[in-house]
Structures are given as structure tokens and as C-alpha cells.
Amino acid sequence: MTLPYTLAELMAVHAGRQIKDGEVAFIGTGLPMLGAMLAKRLHAPHAVMIYESGVIDARPKRTPISIGDACLVPDSAMLGGLVEAIGFLLQAGHVDLGFIGAAQIDIHGNINTSVIGEYHHPQVRLPGSGGANDIGSLAQRIVIMLAQDKRKFVEKLDYLTTPGYLWGKGARQEVGLPRGGPAKVITNLGIYGFDENLEMYLESYHPGITIEKIKENVSWDIKISPQVQETEPPTPEELRLLREEFDPQGIFLGGRE
Amino acid sequence: MTLPYTLAELMAVHAGRQIKDGEVAFIGTGLPMLGAMLAKRLHAPHAVMIYESGVIDARPKRTPISIGDACLVPDSAMLGGLVEAIGFLLQAGHVDLGFIGAAQIDIHGNINTSVIGEYHHPQVRLPGSGGANDIGSLAQRIVIMLAQDKRKFVEKLDYLTTPGYLWGKGARQEVGLPRGGPAKVITNLGIYGFDENLEMYLESYHPGITIEKIKENVSWDIKISPQVQETEPPTPEELRLLREEFDPQGIFLGGRE
């Protein structure tokens, strides 16, 4: 089945829909940036976008290539540095949601972005935390985005870079984290939530993706919501904005020409 | 004997002479401000003056009335706040000397600016620390300035607001202070230094003041330097600057009209 949109586009759209109007959102590189642009334009005009290099309430005229992109600066409301963006806004609890990528994720939404394999002698050395540990520790809730396969949805992380719910109920409190935890996981196959045991379950599968395929791409026996349904598709307006305005060069969404 | 200058003028002049060229000095309200203006104009043009509200390398065109005076701002090199002035410059050890006033002082240069009498039921409630505890704790050396009498040079402080040498050798290190301590005490009667036991001694007595008079105005048996001498008088240029340019209204030096 060929969809009239790519799964990367669908992910960007659903990233954007996580941002409610009036919320303060901490935006990372990549698809969340596109999602933030969509949200701000369409359903969340009063949302406040924070970028960790110190940009508060950004209104970029083009899609930023990185969290430090100079295009985030003109017409922003306030500029500081990491002390303001993370120390003040994020750590003090003023950020409603943040986005994080993942190379591995487990049932409790814990994230590895550091190494695949043994820490000192890994198969793949990945970028590490960056701001991910900060966002995952401190935002009111986080949304995790990754391309899914079985080696990424693992029973045991090779390295726990960013805490999700750790070992489950009460764990974040026990280690001293002030709040937060994963609300959603958005992949190229489906969207996941967390149940009362703080375990991941499937909320929706993307058009063209079967539950069977999802199960094949999770290392544990993933729970399925009784209300599971097909993921809502992008609207024509969302697609138009992504393609024509926000990523015409396909930097984040891949070659589309 | 009538001097051609006041003792307040003499104090301001000697405050200024404590600042060596190229040094970084933390300036408080009052006579030290006049001293700083003199130093910058005469013998220490490269000295850097810091004011705790956040002004770094000030070049005021008039004498500031307070540490927050707006006249300190134009033509300063950098403006921040207390975090920059105290947290960064002072606490990290970049400030060579600071000035502090005192209501009571003891033999080790410890200072009280909080209460006269019992803390909870004092005879006189004084302003408290302000930045004094910070300056006294963190500058490489401090210069203490006060109008002297026996009730001010005491054997035991009613309250220790700002540490001098505490109980003597090794005491600052023992409580965790990173450096510093009093270098000089400048009063309306004389100038004092600290010996190898970190005890105060008289270096010089002001013109018109006898050693006898000094002893009468110290509660303990003050040591006298074998090299004790008369305090050097102000130069005509110093006096001219003070009177004509820096404090023509006599705000700090008293009515002279």
C-alpha cells in the first residue's frame, strides 16, 4: 500500500499534535522542530517553544537545522543560555513537554542514546545525552520519537542515558527526580502510551502497519490497548505546510523530489 | 591644632592609596567611593572598580551616592548582577581588595555591622551584612574603615557579621574560607596593619593625633609598630579633587560650605 504521505511526515504531524495550545514545549533537533512549527501555525498559536541554547518563545521564519540555529533568534521573546533554558525553565518545572530521540527504549520508556554494546567497547558509539537526560529528568512529560525495530525496543538497555519510569512505580521519586516521565512514544509504526503500571502499550498503529508487524518489532510482549485504532492521518494542510514551507529541501523528511 | 584638611578627607585619601594600579577593587558606599575616584584619577588608572549590583570597571562622571547609582552604568565595561559581581568575580578570587565599614572591630579584624548589644534585644539595630560578609570572606584582602572610639575597638564583638582572621592563625582555612582577611584598618585616628599573629597593630597616627589618644580609643592593649610614624598627609591635588570634583556637596565628607 502506498500512502500519500511518508511515515516521517506522519511522525512530525503527531509530534506537533502533542503540543497543546498555551503549553511550554522544549524542542529538540529534527522532527520535533517540524512538529513545533505545525503546532504553532495550526492548533497551538500560544504555545511557547524553548530551545536549550537559550531561545525562549521562538518564532523562526525557516525550519532550524539545529537547536542553536540563528534563525531561532530574531523575534524570540528572550535569549539566555542553558542556565535560563534548562536551569530556570526546565528544572523549576515550567516546561510542560519535551521531545527526545532514542536509539534504544525499554518497556518503561527508559532511553539509550549513548552506546550499542558494552560501554567501553561498543559496536556503535552514539552521540550521548546532550540535553536528553535534562529534558527527560525535568519536563512535566516527554514524547519520545524513534524509528522502530526489534533491536531498538529492547528488554534491557545497553546504557540508560535518560530515565523514563526506570523500574516502574515510584522509581523516579525514589531516585530524586522531581516530576515527569514519558507520555507518548511515536515511531514509524505506531504511537504508544503508558499504563497505570508505567508500562508501554500500543495506542494506535499507522495506516498500512499491522499490529502483527508492531509485535514483530518489539522485543517484549507489547500490550495492546483495547481501544487500539489506526493512527489519524495528516491533514492536507499539515502536509502542505511540511512540504512547501517547513522542509522544502527535505532535510528532516528525506529526499522527496 | 587645626589641619588644612578634615580627618574624613584623610581617610578617603588613604582608602584610595590602598588601590594599586592594575588591581581589581570591590567598592562600597561612602569614603571608599571617593578613594576609588582618586585612585583611578591619580595613581591607579588601570584599576578595575567593581560594584556589587553588577557594575564592572565603572568610570562614573560623578561620585555615586550608592552601590546601585545609575551614574556607575554609562561607560562601564560590563553589567551583570550580584551573580557576576560576587558569585563570579569575588567568589572565584578575582578581586584583589574590598572595602568594608564597621561598627565594632576586634584585634583580629573581625567586624560587627549588625547589632550593638544582645542580638534579639539590642541597644542599636544596625544595617547588617549587606555585601560585607561576602567581601570579607572572598576578597584577596580587605580594608576596613570606621570612625574610631573605645566602644568600637572592642575585646569581644556583640555579633560577628564579617570574618576578619576569626581567632587567628589558620582559622579562616579551618572554617572553609578560601583566602583573604584584613590588610588595613583606616580610622579617623590612625592606620593599622596585622602582624604575623594576625593581630592588629598601629602603623601610623594621623597628624594631630597622639599615640596616647589612640591607646585611649582601643579596648585592648594595642601593639605599636616599631616603625610607627605620622600618617602621610593628602596632597594638594588629592584635596582639590575631593573638594571640587568628587564631593563638592559634602555628601560623604560632611558640610564644608
Next chain:
Amino acid sequence: MNRIRKVSSKIISEQEAVETFVKDGTRLRSGGIAVRKPFALLNEVVRQRKKDITLLLSGFTEDGDILVGAGVVNKLEGSYFGLEALGLAHNYRRAYEQGIPQKILIEEYSNFGMTMRFMAAAMGLPFMPTKTHLGSDLVKYNVLREKKAHVLEDPFTGEKVMLLPACHADVALVHAQRCDADGNLQVWGQIGDDEWGCRAAKVVVAEVEEVVDESIIRRDPNRTILPGFMVDAIVIAPFGSHPYQCQGYYDLDLEFRKMYASMTKTREGFLQYLEDWIYGVDSHQEYLKKLGSERLERLKAKPYFSEPVNYGY
């Protein structure tokens, strides 16, 4: 947290701002250390005869002295309580020494100690470390807090470090040069500890010299110290810091400050001041009228402008 507001409604009168946000018993942080003190709001707090306020500041001068003398404040956490070059703060002395008009309790720290305590609260941390207070009586006498400070042996180097507890505020009052209608707040000149003091509060009420178009603010976002979504109310109060200064707007009114220092030497004098300058005037606007346009004109700042910088890319 829902941050959506009707933007126009943030700009309110000082009466409404104080009525709405400053309650009896509020932990109140007031801005400015020796500069940009929010007198328009503070005078209104007095006018509305608030009670049992805990005032949180680094350097208390006329601001704290008036609130103490008027019986608004009965607890203080701070560092300096005086009139700078103009001498001791008399209301404060009368209250502390003689219980007039009421006994006050004070938890004392150094200026920097207060700043770090605000920073801790603003950063969501229970404490901040410093290398001050060590060896002094500042940590010997605790009045309001069971535990006022804690000496920690640093686990990395073994050296001693002073931990000071976060100072949270219910409400912060601050005077700033300008903001836009959403409250994005800009300050220049000395910052003091306003950045951290404001961020330590649940609610921020800003008085400003002027509200400007958001394009002015957003063309120079490095000057913003607090984002609009953290500012709950905006009070337009030109000369709101009088008799103090506001960089780029007006100089200090030294005569007024001398008058205050002189009048408040006696309780009667202070009551007269209260009547003349606070109770007897209805609003900040009336206060300015009483000062007179000639006097205000004389205090107006001379021009000394920065150069524009390019924010383009």
C-alpha cells in the same frame, strides 16, 4: 499548565494588581538592590493596609523601611537594612528595638546569600552552595527557619561549603524599563538580583516605565530577563521607582531621599510622611502630580544611547 491568557488583560492598575495578587501573609519579594525599586506597587501595598507580609530582599532601604513602619511587614529575610549614605533606617530600628509599630522577626543572610537563595528557588533546587557565611554569626542566629544554613564537607575535595536553603516567594514585585503587552520584561543597567528574585516567585507583578510594541522587545531579546508567560500582571508606572533611579528614564531624587531620612527620625515624622505621600494620595498618578511636573522634568535622564546591533542571519 495552561499559559493562554487574554493578553490585553495583563495590563491593570496598581490597585487591581495589589488587590488581586498581594494577600495578607504573602511571602513578597521586592525588586531592585539600590536601583529600580517598585515604589508605585509598594506604596499601593501600604495604601491597601496589607498585614503580616514576609518581605524578601537583599538590600532593604526605604522600601523595607516604609513597609515595616506602616505595619505591613512583620517578618523579613534579607541582608541589609539601612538608607545607604543617608544613614540608619529608623522605622526598622524602632520596630526591632522597641516593637513600634510591631515586633519584627528577621532571618539574616549576606547580599550574595540572598541572591543564591533566590537562584536556588528559581532553579528548582533546594539549596545553593556558597563560600560566604562561613565562620560568621550569620549562621549562628536562626529566627524564622529551623535550619538556616548547613556546612557541608564537599565530597570531591573535602573543603567546607555553606549550603543556603532556597528562598521561595509567593509574589515578586519588580520595576523594569519596559515590556510588551504579553509581559516580556526588559531591564538594562545594573540587574542586581532581579533575574533570580523574580524567577523565585509563583506570581510576578511588574511595574514598567512603558509598554512597548512587541516588535521592539523581539528585536532585542537578549535584554529580556523574564518571559511574558511568567509575568502575571503589568502596571504602567512611569517614574515608578521614584525617589530611586531607572536607567535611561530618570535620576535619583536626592532631596526626596534626604527628606525621607530626616522625617522618619521620629515616629510622628514617619506618620506624616505616610499621610503626605501614601495614604493622602490615591494612586501613583496622584503621587506624581504631587511631585509636580517641574520636578519630574528635572529628574529626567539625559540621552546616552547604545548603538543598534544586528540580529539578522
Next chain:
Amino acid sequence: MNRIRKVSSKIISEQEAVETFVKDGTRLRSGGIAVRKPFALLNEVVRQRKKDITLLLSGFTEDGDILVGAGVVNKLEGSYFGLEALGLAHNYRRAYEQGIPQKILIEEYSNFGMTMRFMAAAMGLPFMPTKTHLGSDLVKYNVLREKKAHVLEDPFTGEKVMLLPACHADVALVHAQRCDADGNLQVWGQIGDDEWGCRAAKVVVAEVEEVVDESIIRRDPNRTILPGFMVDAIVIAPFGSHPYQCQGYYDLDLEFRKMYASMTKTREGFLQYLEDWIYGVDSHQEYLKKLGSERLERLKAKPYFSEPVNYGY
């Protein structure tokens, strides 16, 4: 400390700056997180074939990747090691996974963790507290430090707090928009953690787009992030952050960054890059010549100016 300098002597070439201040084994803090990276100086560090440098940063991208690939750096303390939207950092992977050109050791923290570590050093404190790192493997694996972090039970509230040790640097390199001849350094746009990173170093070498008259700086002192007496050398390097951006001066060179990401997929490709863009050019000026004036012209920032503000009183 004697702060007197012959002011004119602070402005030196990048060759002299690196020769004088960057020694083998230096603990080197490099500025910029995703913006204003001091490439003119970093390229010169590579050109002078320094060794055994410990690099201290929050976010390493091309800067760290080049230094690791060139064998200049063998230890890193930092948080992020990649090329952002352009993928993984290949030199870094080759070094860590295969020891090419040499094995590197990394002490990892989060971005904010590094910022707070710089802040601790800059503030003369042995640590700073945070509420991050808790419960993660970031504190499980220590490589360079015997004690990498410490969980403290807060003496005031009992909650758990993570203490991170101060990160001191011997030398900080930073790219700024401008300074005066004395080195008073001004930055606008995102600050990242340059304020605290620079202040954490014993020596600061600043590269700037331009040196301006001190009157420009002193007419807008709120933009200064570091006073001149803390800046030891000034290197005039227009486009010194290329291929990154400098607010108000130029945009990023995305084609160049893509070329870097692509060339460095292989060791051979990286060696070619080194030859083409570092060893094969004598200086930053040569590097700019190689880029060509047409390309630089295209990258130049469009005007988007702030309004002047009044600093008068």
C-alpha cells in the same frame, strides 16, 4: 594580581595565540553550543599539531570531531558528540570504537550538567547541585575522575540532589561578535554556556568578528559577557565560526557541513578534509580565500537591527 597590560598587545594572530596559550596537555574549553564555535582558533590548534588535549564542552560537533580525528584530543568531558541533523560524528566513532587515530577517553555528563560544572568552576565552588543525572547510567560509568558525581540528601528537605564537580579549564577559546582593544567581550543571540565556560578558565583567548572602539562597548555594557581583564588574547577572525553561524554576521554554510559529514565517513575522506581545509591552508585568512568571496558574500547576514536604548541618568 597585576592586571596592567599593554593594551595593544592583546590583539595577536591566531598562530601566536595558539602557540602562546595552548600547550600539549592543556585542559581546553571550546565555546559555543551549536553556534559561534571558534573554528579559526580550533583549526590553528590542529595546524600546530597539539597533543594530549583534554577537550571540555557541552555539545561537541564538527569542532570536537576534527580535533579527535586529527589526534589532538585524547580525553573529553562533555555531553553530546554528533553532527546534529547531519548524523553521527565519524572521527569520534572511529576513535572510540576502533582507536583510530588513537583511543579516546570520555567523561560524560548531560548538557546542563556540563554547564553547571563550568558554573561551579567560574564561581569558585567545588560543585553545583542539579536535579538531573539521577537514576541514569551517566553517573554509573566514571572514566577520568575517581568521583564523577555525588548524590546528596538535601539537609533542608531530605530530597535527593545530584552534586557535579567543578570543571576547571586551563584555556577557554570562544568566538564572539566583538570586543574592544582591552578585550571586553560582547555576545548576542544564544549564549549557550559561553558565559560560564569562559569564566571557568584560567586563560581566555577570544576570536571576534571585529574589534570596535571601546565607546561602542561601553555604551552598551549589558551585552558584555566577560570583562577585558579576564581576556588574555584577542584574535580578529571574521567568519571565524564558519561553517557555523554568528548572529548578525553570517548564516550557516549548510553545504560545507554536508560536505564535512560526507567526507568524514571514511578516514581517507577526513584526511583529505584536513589537507584541504586545515593543513593545506596557512591561516584563517587563507581559509577564507579558499572559500571565496562570492560564497562569503552569500552567507552574510541580512540586516535586522535592535533599537538603541538609553543608558543615561
